[in-house]
Amino acid sequence: MNAIHSSTAAVRIGHGREKPILQGQPWIFSGAIEKWEGAPAAGAVTDVLAANGTWLARGLAQPRAALAVRIYTWQREQPLDDAFFAAAVGRAVAARRALPGYGEGPDAATNAWRLVFSEADGLSGLIVDRYGDTLAVQIGAAALAPFAPAIVAELRRLTGARAVRVTVAEDEVVREGLAADAFAALSDAPAQPVRIRENGLLFDVDLAGGQKTGYFLDQRENRRRVAAWARGRRMLSCYCYTGAFEVAAAAAGATDILGLDRSAAALEQAQAHHQLNQLAVPVTYERADVPGMLRKLRDTGRQFDLIVLDPPKFVLNRAQQEKGLRAYKDINLLALKLLAPGGVLATFSCSGQVSPADFRMMLGWAAIDARRPVQIVETLGQPPDHPILAVFPDSEYLKGAICRVA
Numbered sequence: 001m002n003a004i005h006s007s008t009a010a011v012r013i014g015h016g017r018e019k020p021i022l023q024g025q026p027w028i029f030s031g032a033i034e035k036w037e038g039a040p041a042a043g044a045v046t047d048v049l050a051a052n053g054t055w056l057a058r059g060l061a062q063p064r065a066a067l068a069v070r071i072y073t074w075q076r077e078q079p080l081d082d083a084f085f086a087a088a089v090g091r092a093v094a095a096r097r098a099l100p101g102y103g104e105g106p107d108a109a110t111n112a113w114r115l116v117f118s119e120a121d122g123l124s125g126l127i128v129d130r131y132g133d134t135l136a137v138q139i140g141a142a143a144l145a146p147f148a149p150a151i152v153a154e155l156r157r158l159t160g161a162r163a164v165r166v167t168v169a170e171d172e173v174v175r176e177g178l179a180a181d182a183f184a185a186l187s188d189a190p191a192q193p194v195r196i197r198e199n200g201l202l203f204d205v206d207l208a209g210g211q212k213t214g215y216f217l218d219q220r221e222n223r224r225r226v227a228a229w230a231r232g233r234r235m236l237s238c239y240c241y242t243g244a245f246e247v248a249a250a251a252a253g254a255t256d257i258l259g260l261d262r263s264a265a266a267l268e269q270a271q272a273h274h275q276l277n278q279l280a281v282p283v284t285y286e287r288a289d290v291p292g293m294l295r296k297l298r299d300t301g302r303q304f305d306l307i308v309l310d311p312p313k314f315v316l317n318r319a320q321q322e323k324g325l326r327a328y329k330d331i332n333l334l335a336l337k338l339l340a341p342g343g344v345l346a347t348f349s350c351s352g353q354v355s356p357a358d359f360r361m362m363l364g365w366a367a368i369d370a371r372r373p374v375q376i377v378e379t380l381g382q383p384p385d386h387p388i389l390a391v392f393p394d395s396e397y398l399k400g401a402i403c404r405v406a
Contacts, residue, residue, distance in 0.1 A: 009040035009061055011069055015051040021071065022056065024391040026124050028069040036063065043143040045080045059124075060143035065175050070124040070141055082150035085123070089151055092121040092128075093158050099384050104159075106132065112196040112205070114217050114385040115159070120395045121387075125169075128155060129213045131194045131205050133162040136213035137186075140169040142178050152186045165189035165207045199224050201247055202276050204269065211241065218350075218398050219244065219310065221383040226308060226346040227252035229402065233305035236260070236297075236338065238290045238331070243270025245308050245346075250274060250281035254306065257283040260290050291327075294334035303340040308347075315351035324351060325362050332366035336374065336405055345403040348380070352397035359399040378402035 013021070017032045028048065040046060040061040046069055048057040058080055059071035072080055072088075093115050096102055103111050116128035118140065125141025135155055139148060152164055166183035173180050193204035198220055205214040223245050231253030237246050240259035247270075250257060261267055267285040274283055286293070290311070309331055315324030328349060335345055349359050360376075367374035380400030382388065388396040 008038075008046075009044040010037040010047040010049055011035075011040075011061070012037065012049045012051060012053070013056075018050045018054075018056055021048060022074075024074070024389075026059075026071045026119050026122075026392060027067055027394075028059070028071065030066055030068040033068055039063075043146045060141070062141065062143050065142075070143060072122065072124065082147060085144075085147045085151050086154040088121070088123050089116060089128075089154050090158060092116045092123065093155075095121070095387075096385050102385075104130070106197070108197065109200050110198050110220065112198055112215065112217055112220075115155075117386050118395070119392050120389045126151065127213065129215075129217055130159065130161070131196050131207070131214065133160075134189055134194045134207070135159060135161045135164045136189075136207050137164060137166045137183075138169055138213055139166065139178075139183065140172060142172050142175075145178065145182065148183055148186060152183075163189040167213075198244070199248065201251060203242070203244060203247070203273055204276070206269070209265070216241065216244065216310075218382055218386050219348075222346075222348070222380045222400055223248040225378060225380065226306075226402065229344045229346070230254040230306055233344070234303075234340075235306045235308070236304040236335075237308045237310075238294070238335070239309070239311045240270060240285070241266050241310075243267075243273045243285075245310065246270065246283060247273050247277055247279065249306070250279040250283065251277065254281055257281060258304075259283065259285045260288045260293055261285070262287060262289065291331055291334070294331060294338065298334060298337050302338060304338055304343065305340050306344045306346070307335045307339060309335055309345070310348045311350075313351045314349070315353040318353055321353055321358075325354065325358060328354070328359075329362050329365045329369075332363060333369050336366055336370035336372050339372075339405045341406065343405050345374075345405060346380075346400065347403065348398065348400040350398050352394050354399065355393070356396070356399050359401075363401060363403070373406040375404045375406075376401045377404050 012034045013032050014034045044061040046061040057071045057074045059069045112131050115130050125144050127138040129136045166186045168178050172178050193206045207214040227248040230249035235254045235257045237259045240261045246257045246259050264287050314327045315321050382398045
């Protein structure tokens with residue numbers, strides 16, 4: 001390999017497998033590989049070659065993983081080094097600062113944003129969320145470990161962040177043998193929650209113990225849009241986590257709220273968020289298995305005017321797709337039966353393996369089984385700080401709809 005490219009390994013893909021790579025597909029799975037040249041370690045800079053030896057792209061190796069190579073450049077003269085990753089981070093941050101409404105200071109209506117969104121920003125395996133003056137960095141690829149210090153240093157320089165917390169995605173701990181505290185030396189975020197502002201409302205984010213990087217930033221715009229339907233309505237929120245949908249709805253004029261989740265700690269925080277925002281709307285939180293509680297509410301004749309379904313991933317891979325779609329259909333069917341005439345259902349899926357067409361079809365099944373006319377009045381998705389890479393459908397993971405039910 002030419003040393004100027006910093007490449008230490010090469011991988012040759014099978015005959016006829018080059019088209020997706022040439023089109024910008026950033027993932028190469030082990031099944032597409034004909035052979036490795038050399039015995040690369042995780043993180044080795046790797047040239048990707050066609051079956052005939054033609055150079056195609058350059059990435060980082062994860063030879064023990066099903067996702068064997070993550071591609072970062074299609075320019076042969078472009079080395080993958082600290083400077084490359086620092087520049088890529090800079091482009092991602094600049095793109096967020098150009099978004100309408102983007103804010104950073106404590107007086108901004110919203111000061112929590114996603115700064116780097118993995119493949120959509122050309123940085124496969126890297127997630128960076130800004131919570132006020134604190135950054136949450138999640139490394140989702142062991143191959144990025146050698147470049148983590150440079151990435152974090154550049155993020156600090158660009159944002160002036162007071163503190164940074166760097167974590168490892170759980171699957172990388174298992175798959176690549178990375179220690180859960182592999183990047184502890186790069187972290188200096190305090191243990192206490194970070195207070196943020198979203199659409200003028202206050203929330204405390206637990207960077208250490210929360211889901212994802214601590215908060216579901218991807219639902220920010222959807223919370224605002226669902227809240228626009230809340231005035232004068234009785235609300236049921238399922239899989240409510242720390243209560244962001246309910247807080248937004250209460251501030252918008254919901255009359256009564258019931259929130260359901262399996263996490264007692266999340267429900268405690270949800271209640272605290274209503275107090276933090278000085279909201280007087282009656283709200284009850286119950287720890288419950290959501291499908292079971294939906295059936296109980298149905299059997300007791302409860303009705304609601306607004307129901308939010310924001311479940312976790314029911315489909316983790318293609319093998320689970322059919323089973324997962326049935327699970328989505330079941331909770332949507334139950335929700336439709338709980339809605340009063342003229343009620344509104346806001347329903348979501350965050351499963352990347354469920355396409356928008358699959359999601360729409362699932363809603364149709366639920367409507368048919370519920371024997372109720374259902375109109376989709378708004379189609380929801382990811383906010384602009386979670387962009388979708390046009391050539392990479394997996395980056396479009398969040399689907400949602402606001403439905404009016406007769």
